[in-house]
Every structure is written in structure tokens, then in C-alpha cells.
Amino acid sequence: MIVVAAALKGGVGKTTTAVYLSALASNRRAATLIDADPQASAAEWVEYAEDERFQRLEVVEAPTDRLLTRAINRVPPGEIAIIDPPPGHERLLGKAVERASVVVVPTRIGGVETARADAVFEMVPDGIKAGLVICSARTYTRDYRDAVTGWSEARVPVYGTVPERVAIAAGPERALSEDGLDAYRKVWRRVLAAARS
Ligand SMILES: Nc1ncnc2c1ncn2[C@@H]1O[C@H](COP(=O)(O)OP(=O)(O)OP(=O)(O)O)[C@@H](O)[C@H]1O
Numbered sequence: 001m002i003v004v005a006a007a008l009k010g011g012v013g014k015t016t017t018a019v020y021l022s023a024l025a026s027n028r029r030a031a032t033l034i035d036a037d038p039q040a041s042a043a044e045w046v047e048y049a050e051d052e053r054f055q056r057l058e059v060v061e062a063p064t065d066r067l068l069t070r071a072i073n074r075v076p077p078g079e080i081a082i083i084d085p086p087p088g089h090e091r092l093l094g095k096a097v098e099r100a101s102v103v104v105v106p107t108r109i110g111g112v113e114t115a116r117a118d119a120v121f122e123m124v125p126d127g128i129k130a131g132l133v134i135c136s137a138r139t140y141t142r143d144y145r146d147a148v149t150g151w152s153e154a155r156v157p158v159y160g161t162v163p164e165r166v167a168i169a170a171g172p173e174r175a176l177s178e179d180g181l182d183a184y185r186k187v188w189r190r191v192l193a194a195a196r197s
């Protein structure tokens with residue numbers, strides 16, 4: 001099972017989403033985090049974080065098409081891998097998305113963001129499940145409520161909302177945030193359900 005945190009835009013929450021979902025995926029079994037970003041921020045996060053949730057997580061750095069394809073091919077059957085792609089690299093993202101079981105599209109709230117998320121959904125081949133994760137959300141705002149209503153009317157699945165939290169923004173400097181884990185746990189359940197259906 002291959003899960004991709006897919007966005008073309010930078011700074012929307014791909015790495016945060018990939019790392020939290022990896023922590024949840026590797027809770028009871030082995031899982032792989034494939035870091036396809038040459039910045040390797042996901043790999044560094046897992047390396048520096050002192051969190052037992054990462055004990056069963058294997059991290060593979062695969063910042064080129066060739067390495068990404070190889071990393072995906074090496075995922076043992078029945079095991080979960082989560083891919084963190086770099087921003088702005090449409091070809092690499094395309095490679096990841098076409099091998100995906102489920103595509104998770106991190107987005108922020110805002111006019112342009114909606115169009116950018118749409119562009120990612122268009123890259124997803126027919127038959128592959130995809131849904132949004134609203135990252136760093138200010139859930140008390142009208143913008144948030146309007147965006148959620150808009151996506152619901154457009155029948156875009158929203159797998160979950162992750163609230164804006166200092167403890168999430170701290171990345172590897174702090175332990176994984178409980179609020180973050182709660183929010184991503186809901187996302188993860190949706191991902192598993194989508195993979196099964
Ligand atoms: N729920 C959240 N609350 C607060 N800050 C958040 C949250 N989610 C992400 N962030 C912050 O937003 C910034 C961008 O997040 P992240 O690095 O995950 O995005 P990205 O899409 O991987 O970025 P890049 O394109 O640079 O790889 C980071 O500083 C991160 O800590």
C-alpha cells in the first residue's frame with residue numbers, strides 16, 4: 001500500500017502529513033517513509049525525533065525518479081509506504097501518484113490554494129482514491145467554514161482537518177503533538193478505508 005502526500009505547492013504540509021501518518025502507520029507494524037525531497041526534511045525529522053513511534057519505521061531517501069521507482073518497487077507486498085515529495089516537481093509527483101493506493105492532498109485554506117489542490121486531483125489517475133487534508137487550519141474562521149462547504153458541494157473528499165498548533169510547527173524539536181496525532185489518526189482511518197474500498 002502506497003500513500004502519497006501530494007501537493008505541487010511548497011509549504012502546505014506535505015512533510016508534516018507524511019511524518020505524522022508514518023508514525024501512525026508504523027505503530028503496530030513495519031512501515032517505510034520514502035523521502036523524495038532532496039531537502040530530506042522528513043528523513044531528518046525521523047532521525048532527530050526521539051519518539052518510540054518511529055522505531056519500526058524505515059526511512060528511504062529517494063530524491064530522483066529512478067531512486068523513487070526503485071524505493072517503491074522494494075516495498076514488501078502487504079507493507080505500507082508513505083511518500084513525501086518535493087515541492088514544484090511535477091514529473092516526480094506524477095511518478096509517485098501513478099503508483100499510489102491512496103493520495104492525500106495537503107492544502108491550506110485560501111482562494112489560490114483551492115485551485116492548486118484541484119490541479120493535484122487532476123494528476124490522479126482514475127480509480128486511485130484521493131482526498132484533502134486541511135493543514136494548519138484555523139477552524140474558527142469563516143474562511144475555513146466556507147472552504148469546507150465549497151469542497152463538500154464539489155464532492156471533494158476531505159479526509160481531515162489538522163488545526164494550527166505551535167507543537168506541530170516545532171517539527172523534530174518537540175515530541176509529536178497529541179492534537180496532531182488525534183487529527184492525523186482520523187485522516188489515517190479514512191486512508192485505510194479508501195485503500196480497502
Ligand atoms: N498543523 C500545523 N500547525 C502549525 N504549523 C504547521 C502545521 N502543519 C504544518 N505546519 C508548518 O507549516 C510549514 C510547512 O509545513 P511542511 O514543511 O510540512 O510543508 P511542505 O509542504 O512539506 O513544505 P515543502 O514544500 O517546503 O517541503 C512548516 O513550518 C510546518 O511546521
Ligand SMILES: [Mg+2]
Pocket residue numbers: 014015016037041084085086
Ligand atoms: Mg516538505
